[in-house]
Amino acid sequence: MKNPGTVEPAAGTGSSSVVGKSKGGRPSREAQAALNRRILESAAELFAVQGFAATTMEQVASVCGAGKDTIYRRYSSKSALFKALMEGLQAEVLSELDAQMDAGPRDARDRLKRFARALLSINLRPQMIALNRVALGEAVTLGGVKPTSTIEDPIMKRFALLVKQAQAEGALKRGATLFIAEQLLYATSIRPLISEMLGEGRFSDPAEQERYFSQAWKLFLEGALGAGGQA
Template identity: 60%
Template sequence: MATTRQGQRPAPASPPINAPGTPGRKAAGGRPTRAAALQLEQRILDVAAALFASQGYAATTMEQVADACKAGKDTIYRRYASKGALFGALMDRLRTEIIAELGACTPPSGPPLARLREFARALLEVNLRPQLVALNRVALGEAVPAKGVPPPSSTDDPFMQRLATLIQAAQADDALAEGDPFFIAEQLLYATSIRPLVATMLGDAQFADPAHRQSYFDQAWQLFFDGASQRPVSRATTRS
């Protein structure tokens, strides 16, 4: 190894600013830049996702997250006041990322009913991803019952909001019958995604087969459409 003029070894080169596991550049005064702070926040959520998915909500501690991130415990608590807040932030990030992904694979124009079907089909695929299955199992089995995180209401859930918007468009196009779009969205979601998700969470492996997923979705969609496209029959018509 080369030496300095005094015969001493030179100091090792600093790692790249954005190398994995490094905190990133600091601004003047020692405070992290906004980019470095965002990078750290993403790393915290990535580590938390892996820990929650692999060992559950109860077994995961803030200390474990801090150790795995190579960050101080105070750094974690400054961003997330509790484990529930950390888990909630993780699920919020997942929802935001998934909504963006689904938006990219859903046609921006065309018949509203076809767009609704594409969105529901893509949502089924996303819901059955292994990490999302694991995190949903943790949320429903541990985090929500332990009051670590509150379940989102239908009107606040971004997936329900998107489904309801597409349903309203299909209703305006006279492809679906009138009715509460959020109620209709709930029935569609349960028929096409929640049932396969729950089955997979309980260890049913049949939905791992793409052909089975497609067959199931086609049947669930047809059942939904047959019901949601029906116009209510008036009592006068029934009597006659």
Template identity: 55%
Template sequence: MKRGVVASDSRPRGPASANPAANPAAKIARPRGGRPTKQAAEELGQRILDTAARLFSSQGFAATTMEQVAAECGAGKDTIYRRYPSKAALFTALMDQLRTRVMAEIDAAMGVDGAPLERLRTYARTLLSINMRPELLALNRVALAEAVPAGGVGTPTAAEDPFMVRFADLVRSAQSKGLVVAGDSLFIADQLLYATSIKPMIRAMLGDSQFTDLASQDLYFGQAWDLAMAGIVRKPNLSSSDH
């Protein structure tokens, strides 16, 4: 989770009666014969993950138990363990789903058109915006401070991280047009991420409010981006008459 790219639908819900995840009395719809319908099973699965996101982000990894998740979402403990054999497996499934949601959001923000460098900039700025959301900061803090050190929860390498793979693809597109210096596109993408997102994210995770408003994020990103571009944008060749 070092790169901190996750998303969560762990916003506070309405009253307990309107929120199945907070209502242990909520029951799984079952057809005659006793087995839950496919839709009911899917709804329960989402309720489990939504509840886990809320509990992990609000009270941490160590303090959250599988029994708590079961009670909060109205599912039996055996049901939870059939789906996720351990708390680490539940946390991993939650983070995997959040990555999928974030990637879909980024795809929608990117569109299909635009010059290579502008698409690269849009992607980097979108990552910063997503990483600075309070619920995402909370889950990344839990991942880094507790879940990963506790064992059973892994972190993808840059080559395995779907966000970095997409970032590298955009770098390669700019390289193919002669706009960015040659080199390892994944390494360049990783440096761009650190330059534009990691400092604000870490500061916010430590409780610093410096980058919480949009204007501060824009100012930081603009300065960091310009400095990064000065290092990787390919300069035109100069003839001897230009010296």
């Protein structure tokens, strides 16, 4: 996903652009996938810059270079398009986090710390802040985007698993795993995200992000779990 900025039609796209065809004359699977990526990227830019209400399906079609009917064949409404966008974004985040964890340390507590720090960096990307702001606004309106329950959230599941593994290794005290994971997520990631969604601007400085995370992680170990405060 691109960071928000001035929204312009993608280079080389337009209603007359040539799409790869299969032998039967229909667009190939690769071309269909590329078009769908272009639709979602264009929608992400528009939603991030303009918000949900000001963005229209016609604008998405214009920016991505596809016909409006093409957009509606894939997404029956603007809400459906936004939901698909957020689901795709979450899948990208999970893939990025999993790749980082695969290359990371084996120690469970270090893995938990690495996961929390990586998620903070991802959440504080400008487009992520903007789209979460839009999602929050839609979640409180009729017909808006409904948030995933904590117990079903795939990021929360990974947090809880890492906490459980750290507990099993004796690095953290035993306790309600999901509750502990929720508190860690809020302290290290959600609180800064909310701050930026409100326009405070405090965490735009990478040094401030690192300072805040180090403090939050230390307090998590010392206060919430009594784990000795060793970073």
